[in-house]
Every structure is written in C-alpha cells, then in structure tokens.
Amino acid sequence: LHKILVFILKIFYSNLYHSFAWSYDFVAWIVSSGEWFDWVKQTLAFVSKGDKVLEIGFGTGVLFKEVTNLGNQAFGIDESRQMIQITRRRLKAFDRNLKITQGNCLALPYKNEAFDLVLSTFPTEFVFNLEFQAQIRRVLNKNGKLVALLGVTFNRKSFVDSFYRFLYALTGQNFNVEFIGENWRKVNGEENLRFTVKDIPFKGRILHFLLIEKF
Ligand SMILES: C[S@@+](CC[C@H](N)C(=O)[O-])C[C@H]1O[C@@H](n2cnc3c(N)ncnc32)[C@H](O)[C@@H]1O
Numbered sequence: 001l002h003k004i005l006v007f008i009l010k011i012f013y014s015n016l017y018h019s020f021a022w023s024y025d026f027v028a029w030i031v032s033s034g035e036w037f038d039w040v041k042q043t044l045a046f047v048s049k050g051d052k053v054l055e056i057g058f059g060t061g062v063l064f065k066e067v068t069n070l071g072n073q074a075f076g077i078d079e080s081r082q083m084i085q086i087t088r089r090r091l092k093a094f095d096r097n098l099k100i101t102q103g104n105c106l107a108l109p110y111k112n113e114a115f116d117l118v119l120s121t122f123p124t125e126f127v128f129n130l131e132f133q134a135q136i137r138r139v140l141n142k143n144g145k146l147v148a149l150l151g152v153t154f155n156r157k158s159f160v161d162s163f164y165r166f167l168y169a170l171t172g173q174n175f176n177v178e179f180i181g182e183n184w185r186k187v188n189g190e191e192n193l194r195f196t197v198k199d200i201p202f203k204g205r206i207l208h209f210l211l212i213e214k215f
Pocket of ligand 1: 017078
C-alpha cells in the first residue's frame with residue numbers, strides 16, 4: 001500500500017510542477033495551514049546586502065521576487081516551463097534584472113565561483129544528489145554558502161498540528177532530521193564543504209535549514 005501511495009504522490013508532484021503549476025500556490029497553502037510562503041520568506045534572513053544570489057527550483061517565484069526587491073543581483077533556475085511562465089508574470093515589473101533560466105540544477109549553466117549565496121526552498125530529491133552537491137561546490141565563491149529550507153515540523157500542541165503530523169506521516173513527508181544528518185555526514189568528507197542543519201523555531205513550528213558552506 002505504501003509503495004502505491006508513493007507512486008501516486010510522484011505523479012501528483014510531477015503534475016503539480018508542470019500541467020497543474022497554476023494550482024501550486026493553493027496546494028502549498030493547504031498543506032502548510034496557510035503558512036507556506038511565510039516559511040519560505042524566512043530564508044531572507046540569510047541574504048546579505050550585495051550577495052550575488054542564485055535560487056534553484058524557485059517554483060512560482062515568491063522568494064525570487066523578494067530577493068530582487070532587496071536589490072540583490074539574483075539568478076534563478078527551474079526545470080519547469082510552467083513555473084518559469086508563472087514567475088515571469090509575477091516579476092513583470094522587475095524584468096530589467098530578471099535572469100531566470102529553464103534548466104536542470106544537476107548541470108548548472110553558470111561559471112565557476114559565480115555566486116555568494118545559493119537558495120532553495122522545499123527542493124525535491126535533487127538536493128540529496130551528489131552531482132547537485134558537486135555543482136554547488138563549483139558555482140559557489142570561496143566562503144559562499146547554500147541555504148536550503150528542507151522541511152518543517154508541526155510542533156504546536158493543537159489539533160491542527162496533530163492533523164498535519166498525521167498527514168505528513170501518511171504521505172512520507174515527515175522530516176527526518178536524523179536521516180539528513182546521516183546523509184550529510186557521509187559526504188562531509190568532501191573537500192572544502194561544511195554541512196550543518198539549522199533548526200529555526202517559527203510560530204510554534206520548526207523550520208529545518210541545511211547549510212553547505214564552501215571554505
Ligand atoms: C516543491 S517545488 C518548490 C518551489 C518553491 N521553491 C517553493 O518553495 O514553493 C520544487 C521545484 O523544483 C523544481 N525542480 C525539480 N527538479 C529540478 C531540477 N532537477 N532542476 C531544476 N529545478 C527543479 C520544480 O519544477 C519545482 O518548481
């Protein structure tokens with residue numbers, strides 16, 4: 001049964017990023033009790049003035065717009081044509097600085113050491129891919145870092161949070177900090193990269209950020 005559910009979810013997600021991309025913001029709102037983009041925007045705390053930023057898998061472009069608003073030079077890449085369209089529409093007013101590309105983050109079309117900061121919120125499995133990590137090492141400046149918002153734990157003592165914990169457990173979305181830690185420790189031997197998981201409390205929930213620093 002679990003395998004069938006995982007299979008159905010895979011198809012569901014794929015559609016959500018492509019043919020059903022128009023419904024993405026609504027679905028994100030539902031699965032987060034309305035807080036999805038509040039969570040996503042917490043990533044802005046990691047952005048310093050003047051940082052040259054790359055966002056990977058920007059989806060509907062909510063964070064990308066905020067980063068552009070800060071005045072930072074920002075580049076974005078997403079593999080979904082539909083997501084690109086939605087983001088272009090959202091950013092119309094800013095298109096002078098717009099550098100968004102349709103492409104695969106496992107083969108980033110940027111020069112070596114091109115960015116101070118790489119952001120990714122709610123990335124899919126690509127974030128665990130060693131090829132992705134190699135790309136990150138390549139495009140980051142020395143002392144640059146990747147900040148990825150990997151997941152959220154519903155920690156409030158409320159019916160709503162119990163419900164979401166149940167829902168996430170059912171769909172296998174439960175965030176397993178231990179597993180992530182394991183995975184990072186395995187690759188921690190990689191030269192010049194430091195992996196840390198940073199848990200930031202936010203309104204009774206916990207946001208789990210992964211930091212990969214290049215030194
Ligand atoms: C769960 S959504 C997250 C969107 C947005 N960052 C947010 O927080 O709402 C994942 C996004 O990553 C994109 N994506 C998935 N695999 C990718 C890849 N290999 N290269 C680039 N983008 C990818 C999808 O098209 C989708 O827009």
